[in-house]
Amino acid sequence: MTSPDDLPPRAPDGPADTRAPADAEVPWQRLHPLSVWAGAAATGAALVPAAIVGTIVLVVMGQYPWAFLPLPGAIAFLTLVTYLDLMRLRATRYRVTDERMEVRSGIVAKSYRSIPRERVRSVDVAAPLFVRLFGLCSVTVGTGEKVGAGGSDQLQLVYVTAAQGEDLRRDLLNRRGARRTGPEAATDAAGPTGDARTEEAAGEVELARLVPAWLAYAPATAATLGVGLGAIAALLGLNSQTGGVGWDWVSGRLGLPTPEEMSSFVMARLLAVVPLSLLALLVSGVVVLTLAAVETWWNYRLTREPDGTVRLRRGLLTSVSLSVEERRLNGVTLHEPFVLRSVGGADVRAVATGLSAADEKKTSAKSRLSPGMPVARARALAAALMREEDSPLDVPLTAHPRSALRRRFTRAGVATVLGASAAAALAWAHGLANETWWEHAIRAEQEFAPIPLATPVLRTTPAWGWAVLAVAFGVAAFWYALGSYRGLGHGLHPRYLVVRQGMAARDTVTLERSAVIGWRITRSPFQRWAGLADVAATTAAGSGMYAATDVGLGQGLAWADAAVPGLLEPFLVREGEEADGRAPESREPEGGGSRDR
Amino acid sequence: MSSDAPRLRPPHHRVDRRAVWWWTTRSLATTVVLTVVPVVPALIWAPPRPWFLLAAAVIGGLGLLITVVMPQWRYRVHRWEVTDTAVYTSSGWIWQEWRVAPMSRIQTVDTARGPLQRAFGLSSVTVTTASAAGPIEIAGLDHTVATEVAERLTETTQATPGDAT
Numbered sequence: 100m101t102s103p104d105d106l107p108p109r110a111p112d113g114p115a116d117t118r119a120p121a122d123a124e125v126p127w128q129r130l131h132p133l134s135v136w137a138g139a140a141a142t143g144a145a146l147v148p149a150a151i152v153g154t155i156v157l158v159v160m161g162q163y164p165w166a167f168l169p170l171p172g173a174i175a176f177l178t179l180v181t182y183l184d185l186m187r188l189r190a191t192r193y194r195v196t197d198e199r200m201e202v203r204s205g206i207v208a209k210s211y212r213s214i215p216r217e218r219v220r221s222v223d224v225a226a227p228l229f230v231r232l233f234g235l236c237s238v239t240v241g242t243g244e245k246v247g248a249g250g251s252d253q254l255q256l257v258y259v260t261a262a263q264g265e266d267l268r269r270d271l272l273n274r275r276g277a278r279r280t281g282p283e284a285a286t287d288a289a290g291p292t293g294d295a296r297t298e299e300a301a302g303e304v305e306l307a308r309l310v311p312a313w314l315a316y317a318p319a320t321a322a323t324l325g326v327g328l329g330a331i332a333a334l335l336g337l338n339s340q341t342g343g344v345g346w347d348w349v350s351g352r353l354g355l356p357t358p359e360e361m362s363s364f365v366m367a368r369l370l371a372v373v374p375l376s377l378l379a380l381l382v383s384g385v386v387v388l389t390l391a392a393v394e395t396w397w398n399y400r401l402t403r404e405p406d407g408t409v410r411l412r413r414g415l416l417t418s419v420s421l422s423v424e425e426r427r428l429n430g431v432t433l434h435e436p437f438v439l440r441s442v443g444g445a446d447v448r449a450v451a452t453g454l455s456a457a458d459e460k461k462t463s464a465k466s467r468l469s470p471g472m473p474v475a476r477a478r479a480l481a482a483a484l485m486r487e488e489d490s491p492l493d494v495p496l497t498a499h500p501r502s503a504l505r506r507r508f509t510r511a512g513v514a515t516v517l518g519a520s521a522a523a524a525l526a527w528a529h530g531l532a533n534e535t536w537w538e539h540a541i542r543a544e545q546e547f548a549p550i551p552l553a554t555p556v557l558r559t560t561p562a563w564g565w566a567v568l569a570v571a572f573g574v575a576a577f578w579y580a581l582g583s584y585r586g587l588g589h590g591l592h593p594r595y596l597v598v599r600q601g602m603a604a605r606d607t608v609t610l611e612r613s614a615v616i617g618w619r620i621t622r623s624p625f626q627r628w629a630g631l632a633d634v635a636a637t638t639a640a641g642s643g644m645y646a647a648t649d650v651g652l653g654q655g656l657a658w659a660d661a662a663v664p665g666l667l668e669p670f671l672v673r674e675g676e677e678a679d680g681r682a683p684e685s686r687e688p689e690g691g692g693s694r695d696r
Numbered sequence: 697m698s699s700d701a702p703r704l705r706p707p708h709h710r711v712d713r714r715a716v717w718w719w720t721t722r723s724l725a726t727t728v729v730l731t732v733v734p735v736v737p738a739l740i741w742a743p744p745r746p747w748f749l750l751a752a753a754v755i756g757g758l759g760l761l762i763t764v765v766m767p768q769w770r771y772r773v774h775r776w777e778v779t780d781t782a783v784y785t786s787s788g789w790i791w792q793e794w795r796v797a798p799m800s801r802i803q804t805v806d807t808a809r810g811p812l813q814r815a816f817g818l819s820s821v822t823v824t825t826a827s828a829a830g831p832i833e834i835a836g837l838d839h840t841v842a843t844e845v846a847e848r849l850t851e852t853t854q855a856t857p858g859d860a861t
Contacts, residue, residue: 452826616801616825617832620704620794627792635829637797643828653701660702666798670777670784671702 127192127203133233134258135188139181141229146173193256195270200240202254212254218242219271220453221423223465224264228416236264240271241453272424273406302405306483307469307476309399309413316444316471317392318385320436321603324377327384373556396470401480409449409484411468421465427452429614429640430595431481432466433492433607435474440605445477446470447484450610450641462642481609491595491609496588497658502629503587503649507580515573522569526562579603589647589658596636596662598647608645614638615663619646620655634659704794707777707784715774715836718816719767727759776834778845780852783823785832795832800856801825805849807842821845 150173157166183206191204201213221241230236235258242253259267397415404410409428411421430450439445448466469480482490540554583602590597592609599607617637626632626649634655635646647655660667731752738748769789777784783802786794804824813819813835819842820835837845 616827617795617797617829619796619829621788622792624790637825637827637829639826639828651701653703656702656704666782667796669779669782670704670707670794670796672705673702 125194125196127194128259128263130188130191130193130256131235131258131260131263132188134230134235135181135184137230137233137235137258138184139177140233141227142180143177144229146177149173191256195267200254200271202256214240214242214254216271219424220427221421221451222268222271223422224268224420225414226261226264226418230258231261231418233258234261235259236261238264238267240267268420268422269406272408272422303410304403305400306403306409307399307401307472307480309396309470310472313470313472314389314392314396316439316442318388319439319442319444319471320388321438323384323388323438324380325384326387327380327382330383330387331380392470399470401468409468423449423451423454427640428484429638430491430608430610431468431484432609432641433474433477433481434604435606436604437602439471440474443474444471445474446472447477447481449484450608450638450645452640454641466641485595485609487592487594489592491592491597492607494590494592494595494597496590496597496599497654499584499587499589499647499649500629500631500651500654502651503631504581504584506625506629506631506649507584508577511573511576511580514576515569518572518576519569522565522572526565529557529560529565530562587647587649589650589655591658591662596658598645600646600648608641610636610638610640610645612662614640615666618659618663618667619644620652620659622652636662704786707775707786709776710771711774711776711834711836712818712838712841713771714816714818714838716767716771718813718818718836719770720763721816722812723759723763723766727756727763730759731756774834774836776837778849783832783849785834797823797825797832799849799852802849802853805846805853807846809839819843821849823849 147170150169153169154166157163157169186206187204190206190209191202193200193202195201195216197216199213199215200219201211203209203211219240219242223239223241224236225239226236237258238256240254240256256267394415394417396413398418399413400411402410402412403425404422407425408422409425411419411423413419428449428451432448432450433445434448435445446467447469448463449468451466454462454466468484469477472480478490478492481492482488485491537554537558540558544554579602583600586599586601586605588597588599591612594611594613595609596612596615597607597609599605615636615638619635619637620632621635622632629649630652631649632652632655633646633648634650635644636659637644647658650658656667656671660671734748734751734755738745738752741748766789770787773786773789773792775786780799782796782798784794784796786792802823803826804822806822806824807819808822809819817839818836819839820833821837821842822831822833824831834842834845
């Protein structure tokens, strides 16, 4: 119904000039005209070769009338897209005044968005290769405010020149002009280490720079085998799409035996098959992931700029520069996925306002401040980001009650039972399958792979193999439960609160205590029986909520109370005190409401 | 941190008594709609009729049970309180939830009333903070109380400087 005046930073409708006559002389800027051609070139680079290939295929197949379709079609489509893009370009204007950043856009539905500059939390300058060739870049401005229901909290300019992008990055987060408003804010940002400020005056401070050896951490993910599978499946798919031409060509060149010969050769040495195929998956996964990491993290530099921002630069083909106002960097996440953790690696993510993207996954991808690096280095980087001598990550964490472990063991037990039932069902089905069925299955696999391996291996698996599988699954479930319990923890640092959880991916989150904007305590029926609760601090930063999961209710409340003194206090009763568990009935809320006044 | 374990006390105020009727009506309406869904094919399609009727009976029975139990239970657990420093609510009849938001971090306060709530003279107050964790909602307040609460919250939050993040 009503809202504080400092809210939605969005003008109702109509031009800005009426509301801010003082800004009238600041000229509106356009997107760069080349951006249309950059977009067209990128689309064309993908579309035209595809159309040419299509034409050739149709000619080869003898479908002459159809052969004249792909190329003109592609060109017509390209023209249409380029035309629409041209309209968009003409309609879009932006400007940055002393007070606000304003963007007008829209061909049919005109839109005008205006945000106060002090609301700008992050500026993301990205230049994919095809855009960089034209000397352009895209700029995404994060405001840390959801505008409208489900609306984005970002303003995006696609594309401006690299110089314009650099100007925007520098200007939008530069509070020097507006510093008058909050000298205390500036001191806040500098934190307790006053000497860091003198250092800052000298220029940018480098927090981290890529050590190429870190790229070796890139394949250390649980997905490596999967990515390898994907890479090999893509190759095999291409092979079967072309009717096996590729395989015939390769085997002809290398003088390999025919698929049938190889198949019988391999099946005779079954013990070698499984490790070898795993190795093949592993190698292809490692190659793909390392290449991806090189693309993402090449030229990686993390610096603290003199204007009070933290700036991330990275990228080989798509170069990215992300600036986050340091005051809005409310904490960090030390992210340790299982495989990376077991080889002593971790990466650092930001807990900041203005980095949120469309969904949780994109948000966390955008928040990444470092590639996988040695865990000691990651901890040092986190401490440097938080400007703390004694890192909040080194705070001893309190373990959660034993009942949290029991809960996890119960879950593991249920999973084990389900796994055992599934294994039994599979073993039963395995026993039922007859020769003709296997023949079909092998022929089906032959469609995809030149040498069918999976089905023959499955066929020769003895019945006790399923039992082994069930037992292994059960052991893994309980081991996971134990690790998951060990991962739980919460603690307090003079300026930060710390929570840790997770087994598959262990996240240690530090969040500035001053950034906590509320508490949310939840209990499921199961947690109620176990005397546990999830105590979550809500915040504007990061994912919006950071929870101490399965903490003892009293323990968690005491922690929350200590983290933000005074907030929870009025609503707590101590066990020792005369506990009036039931609140006084108030049938008439009016009476209560007026009393509070 | 003191050694004795603290507990949360329930917020002082209950929602309006009429909310029970509001919840009952709403639950009943949902039950009726869900029960009718399998009845329609049962009317036009003879062979599997008993099965559809059975499904309708099960859905209807469960729905009625929920309609009888839920509103009373919810009335007991839905509580709210506004102090000078914070908004405090509790809710959830199976999955319990307590929310606390300090006055200084409240961004917007809205009152809203659907047609059904209006029929019972009720309103909901929604308190939004900058967190993505979602707003705090107090549903089923007497309309005048809701307006008062919203006004009071708005006054207090407007008096607080800063952008509440």
